[in-house]
Amino acid sequence: MAVRKSITAMTVAEKTAFTNAMRQLKTTSVNGRNYNWYIDQHVLYFSRTSDNISHAHQSPSFFPWHREYMRLLELDLQTVSGNANLFLPYWDWTGSASPFTADFLGAITNGSVSSGNFSPSWGWSLYRSSIQTSFLQRRVGQSASRPTAATVTNIQSYQVYDQSPWNSTVSNSYRNRGEIELHNRVHNYVGGHMATREAPNDPVFWLHHCNIDRLWWLWQSSRGIDTYQPRTGFTAGVVDNTEAMRPFGNGRTPSAVRDITLLGYSYA
Amino acid sequence: MAKTNRRDVLRYGAAGAVTAATAVVAGQELASAEPPPGAGDPKNPLGGLKNVLDPRDFDEVFKGKKIRGLHNQRGRNELTINNRRLALTEISTLFVPADGSPPYVGVGWISALNHYDPVEIDSSRNREGLRKLARKVVDILGDYELADGAADEHGH
CATH class of the missing domain: 3.30.1880.10 (protein ne1242 domain like)
Known part of the structure; x- marks a missing residue:
């Protein structure tokens, strides 16, 4: 049972265990996957796939897709490290604590991560980068600011999970407002590879999405756990509540991932 | 305009110094007068002239x-x-x-x-x-x- 902690609550040992497990998964396959499998899925499922469904982004399944994606990564990190207590940490970007420190995700935030954690010499390699470089790129704060606590409060106050036309144009939608105003904005705030299609090259991707998942869980705790929309099973172009999400396979539906206590983790 | 190369047309077009109609004529003229620069060149994947230039x-x-x-x-x-x-x-x-x-x-x-x-x-x-x-x-x-x-x- 993983307890996902804030980066502000992590010990140095926990930070080291997390970064080492990420590095191990880069070069080791467990449960039929390695780290680059996750980058492949992110690139592939950003687009509409052959079923004409947008599984991962700009659609209602944005939240449950990433919840399942992170559950698998957490499992793989536990397997590769042999540490059943290993957890994905979350980065509450409204606070002042930064994950970009020498003892965690690396301290360089204005260009190439050329030394320290997550540099090539430390053992981190890029995969499918659309920027021709072997160095992870970050440009923190150069093209966008962080969402404020007031923005988060505003997003969390939306009562409708999602509604037709179920895409990136919906205004009265917790999912779309959260995806655009919180999720997209932090990708742009970090910049560099986080701004790209292959964003999981930067390990901070997971800390960001863990916070997004935590916010969805808080929203569910207030609005209802079983509140995913659409529910009918016949909505064209989107994943309905009981429809499987690719590539996760049979049974991995939005409904199946609605309750995190059944998925084996919690938020501290 | 006969000697105007594509870059010039683009430059003038971007500056609004020629009308859209003139740009179209220039584009067609160039297209027939010489092979599209860079056409088929992998280093210049947008090579070739457009049918209609956009200001x-x-x-x-x-x-x-x-x-x-x-x-x-x-x-x-x-x-x-x-x-x-x-x-x-x-x-x-x-x-x-x-x-x-x-x-x-x-x-x-x-x-x-x-x-x-x-x-x-x-x-x-x-x-x-x-x-x-x-x-x-x-x-x-x-x-x-x-x-x-x-x-x-x-x-x-």
Whole structure:
């Protein structure tokens, strides 16, 4: 049972265990996957796939897709490290604590991560980068600011999970407002590879999405756990509540991932 | 205009110094007078003349990189950076202005590089949108070039 902690609550040992497990998964396959499998899925499922469904982004399944994606990564990190207590940490970007420190995700935030954690010499390699470089790129704060606590409060106050036309144009939608105003904005705030299609090259991707998942869980705790929309099973172009999400396979539906206590983790 | 090369046409077009009609004539004239520069050249994937030049098109240098944008080429906008192609994808999306003005739905363009930051491109208020997108991508690239994968098309 993983307890996902804030980066502000992590010990140095926990930070080291997390970064080492990420590095191990880069070069080791467990449960039929390695780290680059996750980058492949992110690139592939950003687009509409052959079923004409947008599984991962700009659609209602944005939240449950990433919840399942992170559950698998957490499992793989536990397997590769042999540490059943290993957890994905979350980065509450409204606070002042930064994950970009020498003892965690690396301290360089204005260009190439050329030394320290997550540099090539430390053992981190890029995969499918659309920027021709072997160095992870970050440009923190150069093209966008962080969402404020007031923005988060505003997003969390939306009562409708999602509604037709179920895409990136919906205004009265917790999912779309959260995806655009919180999720997209932090990708742009970090910049560099986080701004790209292959964003999981930067390990901070997971800390960001863990916070997004935590916010969805808080929203569910207030609005209802079983509140995913659409529910009918016949909505064209989107994943309905009981429809499987690719590539996760049979049974991995939005409904199946609605309750995190059944998925084996919690938020501290 | 007989000796005008494509770059000049683009430059004048971008500056609004020729009318759209003149630009069309110039484009056709060039197309028949000489083989399209760069046609079939893998280093110049946008090579070849457009049938219709758009006054918003540009071919210039920004922060040491050559950025070249063509509007509505074969029905879509196209961009190269240092002659490397960046695939652009059109999405309809909500925009939430940072200045607190009301959100609105518009058409934005994303790419592998500005994947979470759609840029509006049109012929009125956002007529400089493609140039803005190009500059944004140059900033993300820093000292580096686009990789081949950035040219891959993807739908949304």
